Amino acid sequence: xxxxxxxxTRDGRFAYExxxxxxxxxxxxxxxxxxxxxAWRQQLATFGNRFRAIAWDMxxxxxxxxxxxxxIAALADALQQFIEQIHAASPILVGHSIxxxxxxxWLVQSPKLARAVVLxxxxxxFGKADxxxxxxxIAARLGPLDHGETMKSLAPSLVKELVGDDPDPNxxxxxxxxxxxxxxxxYRAMMLALIGFDQRSTLKNISxxxxxxxxxxxxxxxxxxxxxxxxxxxxxxxxxxxxVGHLANLERPDAFDKALGSFVDSVAARxx
Numbered sequence: 001x002x003x004x005x006x007x008x009t010r011d012g013r014f015a016y017e018x019x020x021x022x023x024x025x026x027x028x029x030x031x032x033x034x035x036x037x038x039a040w041r042q043q044l045a046t047f048g049n050r051f052r053a054i055a056w057d058m059x060x061x062x063x064x065x066x067x068x069x070x071x072i073a074a075l076a077d078a079l080q081q082f083i084e085q086i087h088a089a090s091p092i093l094v095g096h097s098i099x100x101x102x103x104x105x106w107l108v109q110s111p112k113l114a115r116a117v118v119l120x121x122x123x124x125x126f127g128k129a130d131x132x133x134x135x136x137x138i139a140a141r142l143g144p145l146d147h148g149e150t151m152k153s154l155a156p157s158l159v160k161e162l163v164g165d166d167p168d169p170n171x172x173x174x175x176x177x178x179x180x181x182x183x184x185x186x187y188r189a190m191m192l193a194l195i196g197f198d199q200r201s202t203l204k205n206i207s208x209x210x211x212x213x214x215x216x217x218x219x220x221x222x223x224x225x226x227x228x229x230x231x232x233x234x235x236x237x238x239x240x241x242x243x244v245g246h247l248a249n250l251e252r253p254d255a256f257d258k259a260l261g262s263f264v265d266s267v268a269a270r271x272x
Contacts, residue, residue: 004044006037008063009085014078015063016056016086017041019048025115025268026088027051030079030099032246033190034158034179036062041174042253043094043260051092051264056082058099060186070189072098072197076105083113092264094118097221097246098190101126104199107206116209116267118260121221121246124229125198134195141191145184155180164217164245171250203232210236211263213256215244237263 004017017037027047029040040055047053059078060066067074079102083091092115095103100122107117126134144154155176163172210233214226223240230238239259241248249256 003038003041004048006063009082011085013065014056014059014082014085016054016082017044018052018054018086019044020050020052022052024050024052025271026083026086026091027053027264028083028088028091028093029053029055030093030095030102031055031058031061031178032097032099033187034155034162034175034182035096035099036178036181038062039174039178039250042171043249043257046257046261047264051268052088054086054088058102058186058190060183060189062181066186066189070193072101072105072193073109075102075193076109079103079106080110080113090115092116092118092267094120094260095122096120096249097122098194101194101197101199104202104206107208108199108202111205111207114208115271116211116264117206118211118213118263119226119229120213120256121215121218121226121248123221123225124200124203124232126194126196138191138195142188145188151182151184151187152180159247162220162246163251164215165243167245167247167251168253171247171253175247175250200232203229204234206233206235208235209263209267211260212236212238213248213259214238214240215246215248215251216240216242217245220246 037055037057044053057064100119212230214223230236
């Protein structure tokens, strides 16, 4: 797989990787809490021949500067600034996990700026800070760090818990590398940013073509929840990838690219 050269915005705030014609339709990939821009390299290679394919390092990741205060709303603001800085007008956005939450919040703030969106293995809500499931979720992920583990030492077990059946070995190596490279401060801040996130009431207002993409073995964004979410979005399509856990683009990259390709190609065709 050819590897895009890392790039950075003129003000030094955002790092990203990009392939394709700068005049092409922007296709922007947003990674999850354990990811990085490089987690999307196969997708950049797949789609760079017909889109301007872009993957950012979320603030606090890779070469991107950290935010002074981390929240989903602040990350959505950062996304809009990133889009403006790289001159990516009318993009198609592909948000995985927390990346999908950022896209949902961004749609509230900028409802007419996207050409289409893909919500990949994400949720419209995380729930109340004092909920038992929410507290156990956060404790399970931050507890080991509190007891001296590092992101690098935790990466193999964290990735193993996220994936489904027969994941691609090369994808898993990349997933472990990305997870192990996340700064601990960024991982903690992003986990805590999930608390209280709830965009369920705004789903009905999403006015652009939307694809919801789930994995049947995903315990973090369960397929039945995503299928239900799709019913609240007026122009939504729903695809479930069988046997796939939470890291579809790395577990089954060809299946992910096929599902994504059908959607984004149809969107692009309608705008020609």
